[in-house]
Amino acid sequence: MKTFIDVHLDAYEVEPICRVLPIAPSRYHEHVTRRRDAPRRPARERRDADLCADIRVFEANFGVYGVRKV
DSSP, X not given: OHHHHHHHTTTSOHHHHHHHTTOOXXXXXXXXXXXXXXXXXXXXXXXXXXXXXXXXXXXXXXXXXXXXXX
């Protein structure tokens, strides 16, 4: 739904789109703020981003590392 709102922002404003979709405008604005401001992201999302760098070891080694090495 957030992507839909992003795509249609040129034609409509956030509030009318949110009235049609089951989403609160405040929730959409919070999502936009989190995308811009990394410290406001949830702890899980920040942790996942940190772990992605470690998991790239798997890709760099032709996908042959097991669970323990990754």
